[in-house]
Amino acid sequence: GGLVSLRELVLQANRLASIPSSIGDLSRLSILDLRHNRLTEIPESLGRLHQLTHLDLRGNRLLSLPDSIAGLPNLEKLDLRWNKLSAKPRWIDSLEQRGCMVLLS
16 A cells, blocks of 8 residues: 555455455555456455446455445446456446446356
8 A cells, every 4th residue: 555656456265255445545546456266256446446447346256346436537437347246337338438348258
């Protein structure tokens, strides 16, 4: 969380089981690639990443997502394919309506 100038974080295929809530402190992050890990949840603090444009969560074990993702003002692409989401989050439609490309399996 101390890398406040970090703009891109690619952690794909690292067998990560969790992400620390301090990820929300990476205020300049614009690309976050967490695909193909073992994540079962995403911290609510992700909603503080107001510069985030691309969020790749495909190929994890996510059952649900924090509502804070809906408040990411610059999000252009959200990839959720190949997860086990129990239901489509109710805020997905609003992201798509404002131009965010959302990929679901």
